[in-house]
Amino acid sequence: MALRDKPMVAATALIILxxxxxxxxxxxAPYRQDDMDVSAMLTPPGPRHLLGTDNFxxxxxxxxxxxxxxxxxVGVLSTLGATVLGVAWGTVAxxxxxxxxxxxxxxxxxxxxxxxxxxxxxxVALIGPGTTNVVLVIAIIRVPMFARLTRGSLLxxxxxxxxxxxxxxxxxxxxxxxxxxxxxxxxxxxxLSTLTxxxxxxxxxxxxxxxxxxxxxxxxxxxxxxxxxxxxxQAPWISTFAGVAISLTVLGFNLLGDGLRDLLDPRLxxxxxxxx
Amino acid sequence: xxxPRFVVKRALLAIPVLLGVSFLVFLILHLAPGDxxxxxxxxxWTPQDAARLRAELGLDKPLLAxxxxxxGRVLHGNLGNQYTTRQPVLGAIxxxxxxxxxxxxxxxxVAIGLGIPIGMITAWTRRSWIxxxxxxxxxxxxxxxxxxxxxxxxxxxxxTLRWLPPGGGMGQYGIRAMVLPxxxxxxxxxxLLMRMTRSSVLETIGQDYVRTARAKGARESRVLVRHxxxxxxxxxxxxxxxxxGSLLSGAVLTETIFSLPGVGRLMYTSIGSRxxxxxxxxILFVATGFVLANLLVDILYAVLDPRVAYE
Numbered sequence: 001m002a003l004r005d006k007p008m009v010a011a012t013a014l015i016i017l018x019x020x021x022x023x024x025x026x027x028x029a030p031y032r033q034d035d036m037d038v039s040a041m042l043t044p045p046g047p048r049h050l051l052g053t054d055n056f057x058x059x060x061x062x063x064x065x066x067x068x069x070x071x072x073x074v075g076v077l078s079t080l081g082a083t084v085l086g087v088a089w090g091t092v093a094x095x096x097x098x099x100x101x102x103x104x105x106x107x108x109x110x111x112x113x114x115x116x117x118x119x120x121x122x123x124v125a126l127i128g129p130g131t132t133n134v135v136l137v138i139a140i141i142r143v144p145m146f147a148r149l150t151r152g153s154l155l156x157x158x159x160x161x162x163x164x165x166x167x168x169x170x171x172x173x174x175x176x177x178x179x180x181x182x183x184x185x186x187x188x189x190x191x192l193s194t195l196t197x198x199x200x201x202x203x204x205x206x207x208x209x210x211x212x213x214x215x216x217x218x219x220x221x222x223x224x225x226x227x228x229x230x231x232x233x234q235a236p237w238i239s240t241f242a243g244v245a246i247s248l249t250v251l252g253f254n255l256l257g258d259g260l261r262d263l264l265d266p267r268l269x270x271x272x273x274x275x276x
Numbered sequence: 277x278x279x280p281r282f283v284v285k286r287a288l289l290a291i292p293v294l295l296g297v298s299f300l301v302f303l304i305l306h307l308a309p310g311d312x313x314x315x316x317x318x319x320x321w322t323p324q325d326a327a328r329l330r331a332e333l334g335l336d337k338p339l340l341a342x343x344x345x346x347x348g349r350v351l352h353g354n355l356g357n358q359y360t361t362r363q364p365v366l367g368a369i370x371x372x373x374x375x376x377x378x379x380x381x382x383x384x385x386v387a388i389g390l391g392i393p394i395g396m397i398t399a400w401t402r403r404s405w406i407x408x409x410x411x412x413x414x415x416x417x418x419x420x421x422x423x424x425x426x427x428x429x430x431x432x433x434x435x436t437l438r439w440l441p442p443g444g445g446m447g448q449y450g451i452r453a454m455v456l457p458x459x460x461x462x463x464x465x466x467x468l469l470m471r472m473t474r475s476s477v478l479e480t481i482g483q484d485y486v487r488t489a490r491a492k493g494a495r496e497s498r499v500l501v502r503h504x505x506x507x508x509x510x511x512x513x514x515x516x517x518x519x520x521g522s523l524l525s526g527a528v529l530t531e532t533i534f535s536l537p538g539v540g541r542l543m544y545t546s547i548g549s550r551x552x553x554x555x556x557x558x559i560l561f562v563a564t565g566f567v568l569a570n571l572l573v574d575i576l577y578a579v580l581d582p583r584v585a586y587e
Contacts, residue, residue, distance in 0.1 A: 110296035113567050117525035122559055125547040126307050202421050206529055209423050229427060236431040243424030251419035
């Protein structure tokens with residue numbers, strides 16, 4: 001059934017391609033990412049350098065291939081962090097309810113009161129830039145969405161007869177949570193995680209672009225894009241191609257997330273459309 | 277519960293959020309690396325100077341007392357002075373506000389002007405090639421980072437065609453300076469609005485009251501305007517409200533790429549210069565604006581759909 005959904009197949013293929021490229025970067029990149037060719041600085045795309053070179057004569061294609069590693073890694077780790085923390089948070093709040101839930105909801109409201117880039121920038125200002133910190137910051141700013149989704153879903157699942165029955169049979173709290181509640185959350189959380197991969201890659205690029213993210217010697221798509229920004233008059237290809245890489249990957253995750261949502265639970269559409 | 281009560285209740289609910297926001301923002305100065313007194317004193321100072329300044333600033337009091345003092349000053353419009361220029365933070369924000377507001381409003385106009393009509397067209401032509409093409413375009417629009425779209429627009433319209441200035445702000449080029457920034461920031465919102473309008477119109481078209489309107493012989497244009505659009509507008513307005521946060525986030529990035537002298541850029545430069553009072557002030561300003569805008573959207577929502585106020 002899923003195979004007939006062409007956009008989803010295309011998205012999955014695109015994501016697999018990006019992951020393969022980042023895993024095999026040293027073998028498929030035509031040059032090393034920091035190989036400088038001083039005789040070919042700011043060369044337009046051509047046979048020797050398919051996507052041209054930057055101001056140090058570095059091959060843009062190779063930099064994008066290596067950059068995929070950091071961009072994908074930051075995306076995966078921060079999404080994982082946000083998912084685990086957010087689901088744990090939302091489960092505790094939604095299952096126990098009462099003052100715990102009340103307190104958690106008020107705190108989430110406060111977190112949601114900050115535009116996400118503003119929150120990310122404030123956190124980076126406090127803990128400093130760098131790849132590890134960026135993962136941390138993106139995970140933190142995305143936790144509230146998972147917490148809210150998990151809590152909301154749990155509250156409706158809790159009403160189901162089988163949960164009431166499990167409790168009546170005398171099952172312990174953690175058993176009910178693990179056996180009866182969490183399996184029902186897999187669908188919605190998977191959809192949100194996929195869409196969060198898209199925003200995480202985008203946010204990393206934004207922070208790195210602002211000089212608040214990945215710092216040299218590491219480089220991601222965001223840093224390549226930022227480097228190219230100073231040369232848009234002489235070498236517009238640097239920023240252009242880095243942005244194409246970001247856009248295509250983000251598009252892949254957005255398409256996959258949309259497809260999964262339609263596949264797993266069409267009712268979620270409105271609920272989650274509000275919070276992307 | 278009627279509308280006036282709903283408005284009051286909703287406004288009261290915003291107060292604890294604003295207090296929480298202000299407390300977190302207040303903590304920025306305390307969590308920031310480095311001693312603020314040292315940063316303020318500059319290069320030459322004695323420990324006595326530092327102690328005097330600490331007492332003067334109230335930094336020797338308990339944290340909660342400091343927060344209450346700070347909040348009191350903030351409520352009187354005193355956000356402190358910038359470390360860099362020694363000028364009041366609030367003045368610096370107000371000076372940059374017109375640029376940010378023009379950017380936000382301009383991109384909203386772009387978003388609504390493009391997103392809602394295209395969304396309606398795709399809903400009416402659903403499952404046609406126009407619909408498919410527009411939906412793919414919308415997803416591409418959502419996936420492009422705003423700072424990259426900004427750069428591409430600069431490359432095309434400023435570097436290559438030389439039609440518009442690449443940035444600089446209204447002081448230098450007048451309103452022409454805002455065309456590319458508004459287009460860059462407005463595009464992703466246009467895409468979001470298009471998607472929401474499409475699904476909202478499709479949902480409304482299937483409702484019984486639309487069938488009734490048609491059955492009683494109302495003209496198609498009247499059905500669309502009076503029955504479909506009015507009801508489809510409600511979820512679309514929620515999206516506009518919820519996306520205000522992304523709009524503000526995007527504004528920070530857009531102001532940076534186009535070197536616009538706005539509040540977002542002020543915030544960004546304050547990070548680089550470790551000017552924490554400015555960082556604190558701009559964040560508080562933006563977050564408060566966001567909470568109040570959401571309050572307005574909620575009220576508008578209740579005005580359009582009276583059921584909301586009675587729930």
